[in-house]
Amino acid sequence: MKYPGRVIKMGEADARIVKALKTALNKALVLRGGEALALDPDNPRFGPNMKQAVQLFQARHLDDQGQPLKIDGEVGSLTWAALFGAEGVPQHQDAADPFLASVLAVAGAQADAGVREQPRNSNRGPEVDAYLRRAGVRPGLAWCCAFTYWCFDEAAQQAGRANPMFKTAGCLAHWQNAPSRGARRLLARDAVADPGRVLPGAVFIMDFGGGLGHTGFVERIEGGYIHTIEGNTDASQGREGGGVYRLQRKLASINKGFIDYGGV
Structure with a gap:
């Protein structure tokens, strides 16, 4: 999926983007038990739980140049590339x-x-x-x-x-x-x-x-x-x-x- 040309954060109105992000985050984090932060892809809301999941992903992953991601709970181009691959960003x-x-x-x-x-x-x-x-x-x-x-x-x-x-x-x-x-x-x-x-x-x-x-x-x-x-x-x-x-x-x-x- 291509980067949409803007930072995705709490309050995002595009349900298609939110669904894609939640699906990718669920796959990447694979949390279980007390750590579980499973997100509902059919819920179009980018709320606090999703922000927490993004922050957790950022804390556990590097960008495509091997550098730490900024842990801010927002999906910019570097976090997007880490989730979907470098070919998805400009x-x-x-x-x-x-x-x-x-x-x-x-x-x-x-x-x-x-x-x-x-x-x-x-x-x-x-x-x-x-x-x-x-x-x-x-x-x-x-x-x-x-x-x-x-x-x-x-x-x-x-x-x-x-x-x-x-x-x-x-x-x-x-x-x-x-x-x-x-x-x-x-x-x-x-x-x-x-x-x-x-x-x-x-x-x-x-x-x-x-x-x-x-x-x-x-x-x-x-x-x-x-x-x-x-x-x-x-x-x-x-x-x-x-x-x-x-x-x-x-x-x-x-x-x-x-x-x-x-x-x-």
Whole structure:
């Protein structure tokens, strides 16, 4: 059964979805005796007993990447995939927009080249300095957003067209001003509810408070996970790492949202 594009929780009105979930939970939990939490699939109500069963399932199972599920009694894409299989949640492998596909190709080439700061932990280096200058700021600053701008700009030059991305080296300034360039924004909560709305080529934005943020590209989507290409990071997924990396993140870890320049 396909994920319905929203988080399923107490009060769910679609009896067909509730029935499918109760049937799957009964099969997965197989509780007996005093532990019994058997759910009636013919009862269309998602009530407290069903929430308890979902929480128990989440406590006893991992997601399809082997990570713990959030024990909240709500069925989002990761819990749905654990119950019904990964094929039941959104999967987007390639950018549909040709220009965004070329932007990802530029970003991927930088990751494949193993771009790193020189020296380490300096926010400097030949490539890093070039990213920052292209975004209009001096070398030595945090450079994740400058990297995204450089990738857009390189792809635009190759295509002989204007760069659609708002010119900035600031993640939160990009979030604020992207609509002025025709881009669409998707709030984090809406992306978590429906991962199918997050498309390859989108730019994710994280907000750490105090004006600090982090950003990068979505390369592909697998349900509740995104595969990314990011600058100024490393395997720890931090915002002050020393290179361009391909990473995997939980979709729910993106707390601000996504910017999509598709069709712009």
